[in-house]
Every structure is written in C-alpha cells, then in structure tokens.
Amino acid sequence: MRLRLPVFLLLPSAYAAVTVTVHTTTHTTLGAAATPTPPSTEYTSPRAFQRAILETHNFYRKEHNASALAWNRTSAAYAADWAEACEFEHSGGPTGENLAAGYPNATSSIDAWGTERSSYDFKKAEFSHETGHFTQVVWKDTTTVGCGRRECDGRGGSPGWENVQEQVEGVRNGNSEGV
Numbered sequence: 001m002r003l004r005l006p007v008f009l010l011l012p013s014a015y016a017a018v019t020v021t022v023h024t025t026t027h028t029t030l031g032a033a034a035t036p037t038p039p040s041t042e043y044t045s046p047r048a049f050q051r052a053i054l055e056t057h058n059f060y061r062k063e064h065n066a067s068a069l070a071w072n073r074t075s076a077a078y079a080a081d082w083a084e085a086c087e088f089e090h091s092g093g094p095t096g097e098n099l100a101a102g103y104p105n106a107t108s109s110i111d112a113w114g115t116e117r118s119s120y121d122f123k124k125a126e127f128s129h130e131t132g133h134f135t136q137v138v139w140k141d142t143t144t145v146g147c148g149r150r151e152c153d154g155r156g157g158s159p160g161w162e163n164v165q166e167q168v169e170g171v172r173n174g175n176s177e178g179v
Contacts, residue, residue: 075146
C-alpha cells in the first residue's frame with residue numbers, strides 16, 4: 001500500500017513598497033501552537049481549505065503584530081499551476097517561497113514554520129535559513145496568501161510527500177531583503 005498525500009503550494013503576496021527596514025521585536029514568551037488545524041489530510045471543501053490556510057497564517061501573524069492576510073485568487077491559481085509539476089523545489093521566481101514535506105496537511109506545515117520562531121534571534125533580526133520559513137509567514141509587508149494543492153503519488157521526486165510552498169509577491173523576497 002502506497003501512502004498518498006496531497007501537494008500544497010502556498011503563495012502569500014505583498015503589494016506594499018519594498019523597504020530595507022528590519023522589523024525588530026522582543027518577545028519574552030511565546031505560546032504553543034494552538035491553531036485551528038483540521039485533523040485529517042482532507043478538507044471538506046476548497047473554502048474550508050482556504051479558511052484553514054488563512055486562520056493558521058493569521059494565528060502566527062497576530063502573535064507578531066502583523067496584519068491578517070486575505071485570500072489572493074491569482075496567487076492560488078499560480079500555486080495550483082506550480083503544484084502540477086509535483087517537484088519539491090523552489091520555482092526560481094522573484095518571490096519568496098516556503099517548502100515542506102511529510103506533514104499530514106498544509107496547516108501542519110505552517111505550524112512547523114511557526115515553531116521556527118524559537119530559533120529566531122529577535123535581537124539581531126537577520127535572515128537565516130534555519131528561521132526563513134517563520135519570517136516569511138509573519139513578514140509584515142505581506143498582505144495576501146493563495147494556495148493550491150495536488151496529490152503527486154510519488155511523481156516528480158516527491159514519494160508521497162506533501163509539498164507546501166509559500167510566496168510573497170513583490171520585487172524581492174520579503175524576508176531576505178539585503179541578503
């Protein structure tokens with residue numbers, strides 16, 4: 001029996017002007033992930049999937065004083081097109097992306113990115129590969145998110161893995177400006 005998990009492609013986008021300002025925040029305590037993650041790999045409808053993606057992102061964004069995201073249909077369509085390739089790799093485009101594999105559903109992947117905050121150095125406020133997913137999720141210039149998904153069944157180098165990808169639309173990758 002082969003394990004079949006869906007492929008997810010997540011695309012937030014920012015239409016704000018790009019700045020080189022680094023946002024610094026000091027946090028003394030951070031709560032455990034208490035997001036509204038559905039318990040299975042299936043969502044009851046496309047709208048339920050969209051709502052789960054938004055709620056999970058916005059949970060982490062609220063903890064870091066970032067505004068709530070809205071759904072972006074254009075980004076979702078791009079995400080769905082990219083997911084069709086079933087390849088666990090970045091698109092190489094001009095926007096930032098998050099990838100994850102092996103999670104039971106897309107919101108679990110976002111939770112994993114959110115937990116990278118425990119390794120983030122808020123005093124330095126610099127990009128690192130160890131915490132880049134987290135900073136992408138909470139990047140304050142991001143205003144919208146879109147997500148597409150596809151079951152790959154082992155094709156394209158993704159042996160039953162779930163692929164999650166997130167992109168900030170804009171001139172540069174939001175969380176790695178100046179890198």
